[in-house]
Amino acid sequence: MKRLWPFTYCVRSGRDSLGTVVITPIKSLYRIKSRLAGVLSLTQRKQLTLEMLTDLLAVTCSSTSISAVLVVGADKEILRFAKNQGAEVLEEKRSSGVNDAVSRATVLCERRGVESTLVLPADIPLVTHLDIAVLCNIASLSKNIVMCPSLRLDGTNALYRSPPSAITTYFDQNSFSNHYAEARRSNMSSSLFLSRNLMLDIDSPWDLKRLLSYDNRTYSSRYLREVTNQG
Numbered sequence: 001m002k003r004l005w006p007f008t009y010c011v012r013s014g015r016d017s018l019g020t021v022v023i024t025p026i027k028s029l030y031r032i033k034s035r036l037a038g039v040l041s042l043t044q045r046k047q048l049t050l051e052m053l054t055d056l057l058a059v060t061c062s063s064t065s066i067s068a069v070l071v072v073g074a075d076k077e078i079l080r081f082a083k084n085q086g087a088e089v090l091e092e093k094r095s096s097g098v099n100d101a102v103s104r105a106t107v108l109c110e111r112r113g114v115e116s117t118l119v120l121p122a123d124i125p126l127v128t129h130l131d132i133a134v135l136c137n138i139a140s141l142s143k144n145i146v147m148c149p150s151l152r153l154d155g156t157n158a159l160y161r162s163p164p165s166a167i168t169t170y171f172d173q174n175s176f177s178n179h180y181a182e183a184r185r186s187n188m189s190s191s192l193f194l195s196r197n198l199m200l201d202i203d204s205p206w207d208l209k210r211l212l213s214y215d216n217r218t219y220s221s222r223y224l225r226e227v228t229n230q231g
Contacts, residue, residue, distance in 0.1 A: 018067040018114045020136060020160070022060045024087075025101035025171075026053065026122045028075040033123075039205050044227050050081055051219040052202060055125035058219075061086035063129055065136040066118070070109070072101040098171040109164045116162035119169065124157055125211065125220035126197035135160060135193050144188035148198045149176040151210075157198045 033045045060069045071082035074092040083089050139146045139160045148158035156175040170178035183190040
């Protein structure tokens with residue numbers, strides 16, 4: 001189902017503002033997943049990126065907990081792909097890093113009356129509707145900040161903020177520890193959400209093996225089984 005961004009949605013739903021908007025920053029297809037270069041070619045890494053984005057958007061664009069989905073980046077091919085999947089897009093003139101991308105999207109959301117944002121990376125293919133619903137339900141219990149770490153407890157694989165600029169983001173900088181510390185400093189109510197599905201992000205050959213051991217129903221795992229002959 002396509003999301004209506006943002007004023008059309010407000011008019012058709014009778015609301016003055018949007019609820020929770022997902023922000024997904026994404027890098028260029030030509031700079032993607034270099035740590036997988038030993039096991040996947042550039043062409044395969046590019047396709048895997050699109051498969052993972054498909055898995056993410058299939059859930060977020062149809063979630064009843066989410067008002068809109070905004071994909072941010074400078075790669076026109078990825079943005080066209082995301083738009084065709086039902087997301088809205090925010091095009092950057094040039095790629096300037098995840099935090100700058102999230103910051104631009106956050107400013108746009110606040111200008112347009114968005115109540116909360118949920119930052120999700122594009123490489124968490126196991127995410128489900130239930131994961132999103134539970135996280136947003138936790139947030140509804142008067143939580144300003146809800147976060148889910150990566151399996152290695154270094155990255156942040158989900159970051160809910162209400163209001164959208166509740167805390168500064170520190171992605172790619174041991175982000176989970178930094179986000180946790182920032183939440184403590186802010187004196188806002190916060191909570192951790194631990195979900196196996198959200199905690200697995202695909203960055204290394206080990207992550208690929210883990211994905212294949214967990215699941216064979218996502219677009220990502222089906223593609224990996226095809227290219228690695230693990231049917």
